[in-house]
Structure formats: C-alpha cells, structure tokens
Amino acid sequence: MQIQRSSISTWKRLAALLLVAAGLAACASFSLTNVWRSPDFKGPPVAKVLVVGVSSNETSRRIFEDGFAKALQASGVAAATSYGLLQESGKVSKERLQAAIRQSGAEGVLITRLVRVDKQVDVMAPPMPMGFRGGYYGWYGSAWAAPAMVDTYNVVSFETTLWDEKRESVIWSGTTEAIESSNVAKASADMAKVLIERMKKDGVI
Numbered sequence: 001m002q003i004q005r006s007s008i009s010t011w012k013r014l015a016a017l018l019l020v021a022a023g024l025a026a027c028a029s030f031s032l033t034n035v036w037r038s039p040d041f042k043g044p045p046v047a048k049v050l051v052v053g054v055s056s057n058e059t060s061r062r063i064f065e066d067g068f069a070k071a072l073q074a075s076g077v078a079a080a081t082s083y084g085l086l087q088e089s090g091k092v093s094k095e096r097l098q099a100a101i102r103q104s105g106a107e108g109v110l111i112t113r114l115v116r117v118d119k120q121v122d123v124m125a126p127p128m129p130m131g132f133r134g135g136y137y138g139w140y141g142s143a144w145a146a147p148a149m150v151d152t153y154n155v156v157s158f159e160t161t162l163w164d165e166k167r168e169s170v171i172w173s174g175t176t177e178a179i180e181s182s183n184v185a186k187a188s189a190d191m192a193k194v195l196i197e198r199m200k201k202d203g204v205i
Contacts, residue, residue: 030178030191041171046108048078054113058089067188080104109163116157124149154180172204
C-alpha cells in the first residue's frame with residue numbers, strides 16, 4: 001500500500017502542474033471559429049479603422065481598444081479608438097457614433113462584443129498502479145482512494161465585425177474563443193493578432 005499511496009501523491013502533483021500549464025497556454029491564444037466575408041466587397045482594403053469595444057466595463061473597453069488599434073497600426077492599417085472621441089461610457093446614440101466616425105476619418109468601423117461564456121469542467125482520473133497485488137477488491141478500494149482531478153474554467157466567445165462606413169454594410173465578420181483571462185491587455189493583443197492576420201488574408205484591410 002505504500003507504493004500505491006506514493007503513486008497517487010505523484011499523480012496529484014503531476015496532474016496539478018499539467019492543468020496549470022494547460023490553462024496558461026490556453027489563455028495565451030485565441031482560436032478563430034467562424035469567418036464570413038461579404039461576396040459584394042470588391043475592395044480596395046479598408047485603410048483606416050475606428051475600433052469600438054462593446055463593454056459595460058469602461059477600463060476593459062479602453063484597454064481592448066488600445067491593444068487592437070496598436071496591433072492594426074503595427075500591421076500598416078491606420079486606426080483610432082472610439083473612447084478617444086466618445087468620452088461617455090455605455091451605449092451612445094447613432095448620431096453620436098456617426099459624428100465620432102466622421103471625426104476620425106475612418107473608412108471602416110470594427111466592433112467587437114462578447115457573445116457567450118461557457119463553463120467547462122475537465123475531469124482527469126489518475127492511472128491505477130501497475131502490477132497491483134491486492135486482488136479485485138484492493139483495486140476497487142484504490143479507485144476510491146485516488147480521487148479524480150477536477151478543473152473548472154470559462155471559455156469566452158467574441159464576435160468582431162468590420163463595417164463599411166459609407167454604406168453601413170458588413171464587410172467581414174469573425175468569431176473567436178479562448179479561456180477567460182484576467183489579463184485584458186494580453187488577451188486583446190492575442191485576439192487582434194488572430195483577427196488581423198485573417199482580415200489581411202481576406203483582403204478587407
């Protein structure tokens with residue numbers, strides 16, 4: 001039984017480390033789950049974009065818009081943040097948004113919103129020791145003595161839509177998802193990288 005307890009203890013330590021490592025890796029990357037490009041869009045690519053984050057948390061909105069605008073600028077696309085022109089928090093009127101777009105000189109408006117949060121539960125059962133000599137009942141008892149590792153986390157999904165400012169029509173739309181992270185700046189940069197690469201590939205920016 002000493003060997004069995006040692007095996008369980010080792011398993012718990014390894015499992016905990018693996019879960020932490022997996023969580024950190026997942027938080028660092030977004031996956032693009034769905035993409036749509038308007039068949040009516042013939043170009044040229046949008047040269048200047050106004051970034052709009054839809055969030056009731058003003059700090060998160062500003063961090064997100066800063067990160068996305070910076071990533072766009074680094075990729076050669078001129079970009080401005082909406083919070084720099086719309087100082088008020090929360091939803092604004094169509095007239096206020098239109099005025100901000102005109103003031104920015106943007107050709108396109110990039111709007112990102114949270115669409116879903118899914119709670120995920122991972123259960124990892126520890127391996128049973130090989131060559132156990134306690135018979136079937138000893139094996140059965142060991143299963144009770146070695147509880148599974150349970151990890152709970154949230155998977156967040158965002159929708160990002162690029163609008164043609166003049167026609168008020170959607171040029172491109174994509175959804176992304178990742179494990180929820182408290183580091184808004186890093187998450188914004190990671191999301192922007194994935195989306196900008198695809199929008200460049202699709203010829204919309």
